[in-house]
Each structure stands twice: as structure tokens, then as C-alpha cells.
Amino acid sequence: MRNVWIICRKELRSYFVSPVAYLLLAMFAVIFGFFFWNILGFFVFRGMESQMRGQMMPMNVNEEVIRPLLSNISVIGLFLIPMITMRLFAEEKRTGTIELLATSPVSDVEVILGKWLSAMVLYASMLLLTAINFLFIFRYGHPDWKPLVIGYLGLLLQAGALLAIGTFISTLTKNQIIAGAATFGVCLLLWILEWVSGYETATWARVMAYMSVITHFESFSKGLLDFKDAIFYVTLIFFGLFLTARSMESLRWRS
Amino acid sequence: MITVTDLTKRYARHTAVDHISFEVHKGQIVGFLGPNGAGKTTTMRMLTCFLPPTSGNATVAGFDVLEQSFEVKKRIGYLPETPPLYPEMRTAEYLQFVGSLKGLAKAELAKRVDYVCERCAILDVKDKLLGKLSKGYRQRVGLAQAIIHNPDVLILDEPTSGLDPKQINETRELIKGLAGDHTIILSTHILPEVEQTCEQVIIINKGKLVATDSVSNLQNRARGAESLLVEVGARNGLMDPLKVQSRLELVSGVSRVNLKNKRDNRSIFEVESRKGLVRGDLARAVVEAGWDLNELRPTAVSLEEIFLQLTGEPAAAPAEEAVAVGVK
Numbered sequence: 001m002r003n004v005w006i007i008c009r010k011e012l013r014s015y016f017v018s019p020v021a022y023l024l025l026a027m028f029a030v031i032f033g034f035f036f037w038n039i040l041g042f043f044v045f046r047g048m049e050s051q052m053r054g055q056m057m058p059m060n061v062n063e064e065v066i067r068p069l070l071s072n073i074s075v076i077g078l079f080l081i082p083m084i085t086m087r088l089f090a091e092e093k094r095t096g097t098i099e100l101l102a103t104s105p106v107s108d109v110e111v112i113l114g115k116w117l118s119a120m121v122l123y124a125s126m127l128l129l130t131a132i133n134f135l136f137i138f139r140y141g142h143p144d145w146k147p148l149v150i151g152y153l154g155l156l157l158q159a160g161a162l163l164a165i166g167t168f169i170s171t172l173t174k175n176q177i178i179a180g181a182a183t184f185g186v187c188l189l190l191w192i193l194e195w196v197s198g199y200e201t202a203t204w205a206r207v208m209a210y211m212s213v214i215t216h217f218e219s220f221s222k223g224l225l226d227f228k229d230a231i232f233y234v235t236l237i238f239f240g241l242f243l244t245a246r247s248m249e250s251l252r253w254r255s
Numbered sequence: 256m257i258t259v260t261d262l263t264k265r266y267a268r269h270t271a272v273d274h275i276s277f278e279v280h281k282g283q284i285v286g287f288l289g290p291n292g293a294g295k296t297t298t299m300r301m302l303t304c305f306l307p308p309t310s311g312n313a314t315v316a317g318f319d320v321l322e323q324s325f326e327v328k329k330r331i332g333y334l335p336e337t338p339p340l341y342p343e344m345r346t347a348e349y350l351q352f353v354g355s356l357k358g359l360a361k362a363e364l365a366k367r368v369d370y371v372c373e374r375c376a377i378l379d380v381k382d383k384l385l386g387k388l389s390k391g392y393r394q395r396v397g398l399a400q401a402i403i404h405n406p407d408v409l410i411l412d413e414p415t416s417g418l419d420p421k422q423i424n425e426t427r428e429l430i431k432g433l434a435g436d437h438t439i440i441l442s443t444h445i446l447p448e449v450e451q452t453c454e455q456v457i458i459i460n461k462g463k464l465v466a467t468d469s470v471s472n473l474q475n476r477a478r479g480a481e482s483l484l485v486e487v488g489a490r491n492g493l494m495d496p497l498k499v500q501s502r503l504e505l506v507s508g509v510s511r512v513n514l515k516n517k518r519d520n521r522s523i524f525e526v527e528s529r530k531g532l533v534r535g536d537l538a539r540a541v542v543e544a545g546w547d548l549n550e551l552r553p554t555a556v557s558l559e560e561i562f563l564q565l566t567g568e569p570a571a572a573p574a575e576e577a578v579a580v581g582v583k
Contacts, residue, residue, distance in 0.1 A: 003356070006352070006355050006356055007356075010341075010344075010352050013344070013348075014341065014343055014344075017343045017344075018343055095337075095339070095340070095341070095342070096335055096336075096337045096339050097339040097340070097341060098339075099300075099305055099333070099335045099339050100333075100335075100339035100353065100356075100400070101356075102304075102305050103303040103304060103305050103328055103331065103333045104328060104353075104356045104357055105325050105328040105329045105356075105357060105358055106356060107325075252305065252306060252307060253307065
């Protein structure tokens with residue numbers, strides 16, 4: 001456990017010493033801020049519209065602001081996750097520092113967990129920035145806080161799964177760009193798989209839709225904690241980290 | 256300290272290391288010698304548990320590299336060919352990271368970092384970014400990293416490659432200084448390096464063990480067959496070098512005479528004798544035949560020659576060829 005923390009701390013330091021972390025945080029904050037501003041603007045506009053019509057439609061901040069925003073975060077995350085994970089192992093392989101890790105008395109699992117955790121921490125700090133926006137809603141409105149917390153939990157789980165896959169892909173190459181591009185491709189695919197459910201209801205389509213990371217975010221964005229969905233993400237996390245461990249091992253036998 | 260028996264590493268198409276066996280005793284400093292691609296790095300990587308051997312086994316400090324790799328890793332300090340540095344880290348920070356990775360307790364850590372910085376003469380770059388260090392400093396930080404946890408065994412892969420002569424000397428001195436506390440294996444393809452720093456040599460070529468002996472023994476072994484340089488001049492007029500050659504071959508103890516360079520009135524021969532002490536006879540033979548003996552000296556036996564003899568590669572002597580061309 002101590003070793004996991006040592007690796008994690010080192011990775012975090014690398015993120016925050018280089019511009020990577022700041023760039024990601026800034027990009028995420030700006031894009032999310034734009035979404036927030038838009039959705040809130042639309043919400044206010046609709047509110048005024050319904051008032052002018054004289055019909056008082058019940059409006060729900062949770063349903064109409066928080067829920068779409070959470071979905072948006074999950075999509076923005078999809079684009080930024082490759083940038084978080086691409087360097088994790090590819091860089092170590094390129095510079096040869098992987099030899100240091102592999103010849104130190106730490107297990108592969110500890111290294112992998114440390115690196116994945118650091119990626120999680122970076123993603124979580126990105127999420128923390130979005131919380132500032134939500135604070136405004138709480139200041140001026142009265143949304144229910146529980147669905148928001150569950151939404152954040154869902155975001156963390158979803159990101160955890162994609163980060164684990166990205167970590168795995170990063171072990172496959174020495175080249176960060178390749179790792180990033182491949183991770184982006186896989187993330188995107190895992191996202192759009194869900195589209196088949198729009199026109200097809202056969203079993204294969206249902207399976208494909210089920211594989212999509214977006215399908216399982218539905219319940220979380222509504223503020224429902226569905227264990228089936230949570231377990232899907234957790235399984236994916238384990239699967240990704242397991243593949244990473246296998247890949248690390250095969251690295252030794254091959255090289 | 257290190258025992259290697261029948262260690263083999265086979266890849267799909269070729270065998271990098273082929274049934275190598277050797278032993279290194281505690282406190283020794285051993286040179287691992289071979290041309291590029293001989294399997295030095297592969298062997299070292301197996302010793303450091305980075306690569307698993309295909310067959311055979313190796314133990315470090317009594318622990319098997321495959322079965323008890325954790326124990327081995329704790330006792331080994333390893334400097335790969337390119338020092339494993341994180342460019343975005345600072346020297347002290349990096350050493351702390353490696354130290355804690357190797358299992359040093361927090362209280363010990365600061366002390367060890369100070370100690371290795373002093374030992375490796377990197378105190379003045381303690382707060383510099385590793386990415387900005389010169390090659391010499393990078394190598395020394397690499398060494399500092401390897402000794403941070405005071406390992407029993409140090410494995411250094413080409414520790415002086417890519418350094419300038421001054422840095423090479425400094426690094427060699429540093430390694431020699433470390434020898435007392437650690438058992439050291441260092442690989443190199445530079446022969447003088449082994450002569451200068453090591454007590455024991457392990458020579459490998461094309462994955463196979465060629466020789467393992469102490470440096471002085473190897474030198475003696477090669478001295479058994481002495482080689483002499485003889486320059487014979489003509490007293491007056493011309494001289495037939497072939498005649499001289501056949502006369503020299505008649506001297507008892509001479510095994511081979513090579514005409515190296517000839518001009519109108521003098522010839523240079525390389526004489527190989529089976530046993531020593533043929534110099535007197537050679538000189539007498541030349542003078543009695545009426546020629547001048549301009550020069551008679553033993554050519555220095557360097558590890559270079561031993562190495563070439565042992566690996567069975569043709570001895571190229573570019574330096575002497577250059578001289579010959581210059582004379583013409």
C-alpha cells in the first residue's frame with residue numbers, strides 16, 4: 001500500500017510540474033463553464049417564457065439543469081481522458097525508466113494501481129472545478145443535493161473505467177501520441193455503441209448498447225444509484241487494470 | 256554473492272545468452288566484457304529480475320532471481336545503459352523517490368540522499384531538473400540512484416559510455432571507490448576500462464562465455480606467447496627480407512615470423528615465440544648474419560589482444576596501419 005502511494009505521489013507530481021494538469025484543468029473548466037452558462041441561460045429563458053404565457057409550468061432544477069450538465073461532463077471527460085492516461089506507461093517505456101520500476105522491490109500491481117490512482121485524482125480535481133459552478137445553483141436555487149452526489153459518483157466510476165482502459169493502452173506502446181489516439185478511439189467507440197439501440201432491438205444490438213459506457217450513466221445522471229450500473233463500471237475498472245497487469249508481464253517476456 | 260548456472264535467454268529467432276555460468280564473490284569488482292550485442296545487457300537484465308531467463312538459474316545473495324525476485328531486487332542496485340531519470344524531477348527529489356521505492360524508511364531517506372550526493376559528487380546539482388543535467392551528471396545521478404539503498408550488489412551497464420575522457424576517469428574512480436562496500440558487476444566493451452577498474456573479467460561473445468579469470472591471469476596467459484617487434488637493417492646495399500625471415504624462423508623457440516613492413520634497406524618483422532627468452536638468440540642470429548639489429552622490443556600485451564584471441568576475431572590494428580601509410 002505504501003508503494004502504491006509512492007508511485008501515485010510521483011505521478012501526481014509529474015502531472016502538476018508539467019503543463020499537462022493545468023492545461024487539462026483549464027480546458028475542462030472553460031468548456032464546462034460554457035455548457036453551464038448555456039444550459040442555465042436556456043433554463044432562465046424557458047422560465048421567463050412560461051411566465052409570459054401566464055401558465056406556470058413546474059420547473060425542476062435537478063431535471064433541467066443538473067442532469068444535462070452531468071451528462072455533458074461525462075462527454076467532455078471522454079475527450080480528456082486519453083490526455084490523462086497516454087503518458088502513464090508510454091513515457092516510462094520511452095525513457096527507459098520502466099527498468100527502474102521493474103527492478104525495484106515493488107510489484108506490478110502496486111505500480112499500476114499507483115498510476116491509475118493518480119489519474120483518478122487528476123480527474124477528480126477536474127470534477128472539483130465543476131463543483132464551483134454548481135455552488136451557484138445552490139446559492140440561487142434549491143436543488144436536491146443527493147442526485148448531484150450520485151451523479152458525481154457515477155462520473156468517477158465511469159472515468160475510472162475509461163482511465164483503466166487508457167492505462168492499459170499506454171502499456172502497449174512507447175509513443176504517447178499513439179497511446180492517446182488509440183485510447184480516444186476506444187473511448188469514443190464505447191460511447192457511440194449505444195446508438196444502435198436507436199433503430200435495432202435484436203439481441204446483438206442490446207448487447208452492444210449494454211457495452212456502452214453511456215448506457216450505464218443514465219441512472220446516475222438521474223440521481224439513481226443502480227447497483228447493476230455501478231457493478232458494470234467496477235467490472236470494467238478491474239478488467240482494464242487486469243489487462244494492464246498482463247501487458248506489463250508480457251512486456252518482460254517479450255523484450 | 257552471485258552465482259549463475261547455465262543461464263540462457265532465447266528469443267523467437269536467436270539466442271541472446273547461451274548457457275553462461277560464472278560466480279562472483281563478495282566485494283569483487285568484475286568486468287563483463289564483450290562486443291556490442293554479445294548479450295551483456297541481457298545477462299544483466301536477468302540478474303536484476305527485469306527479464307526472466309529461458310532456462311538455467313541465477314542467484315544473488317543466495318536468492319533466486321525468478322523465485323525470490325523481491326528479495327533479489329532489495330539487494331541490487333542497477334544502472335541501466337541509459338540512466339533511468341525522470342526529466343521533470345529534481346535530483347534530490349528523484350533520489351528520494353527511488354529511495355522510498357527501494358524501501359528506505361523516511362528517517363533514513365534524507366541521510367542517504369545526502370550521503371550519495373556527496374559520494375557521487377552531485378551536491379551542486381541537487382536542486383536542478385534532471386532533464387537539464389549534462390551527460391556526466393546524469394550518469395552520476397544514475398549511480399547515486401543505484402547505491403541509494405546501500406545494496407549488496409551493484410550492476411552497472413556500460414557506466415562510462417558516452418562520457419568524455421575526464422568524466423570517464425571520474426566515473427571509474429567513483430566505481431573503484433564503491434568496490435569495498437559492494438560487489439560490482441560492470442559491463443563494457445572498452446578493454447582498458449576493465450584493466451583499470453576490475454579484478455576479474457568475464458568475457459562473452461555471441462551469447463557464449465569465452466573466458467572468466469582475473470585480469471592479471473589473463474595477461475599472463477597471453478604472455479606465454481610473446482610477440483616481439485624486430486627491425487633489421489642492411490649493413491651495406493640491399494637486403495632480401497625473405498632471407499631474413501627464413502633466418503629468423505630458424506631461431507629456436509620462434510613459432511611464426513611475419514613481415515610487416517619493408518623498405519630498401521630495412522624490414523620490420525613481427526616475431527611470435529612459443530616461450531619467452533628468445534631475444535638473445537634473435538639478436539645474435541641477426542648480427543651474425545651480417546645485418547643490423549635496429550630495434551627489438553616486445554609488443555605490449557593488452558587485454559585487447561587476449562580478447563581478440565579468445566573471441567577468435569581477426570586482429571585489426573588500425574593504429575599501426577596508419578603509421579605505415581604515414582611512413583610511405
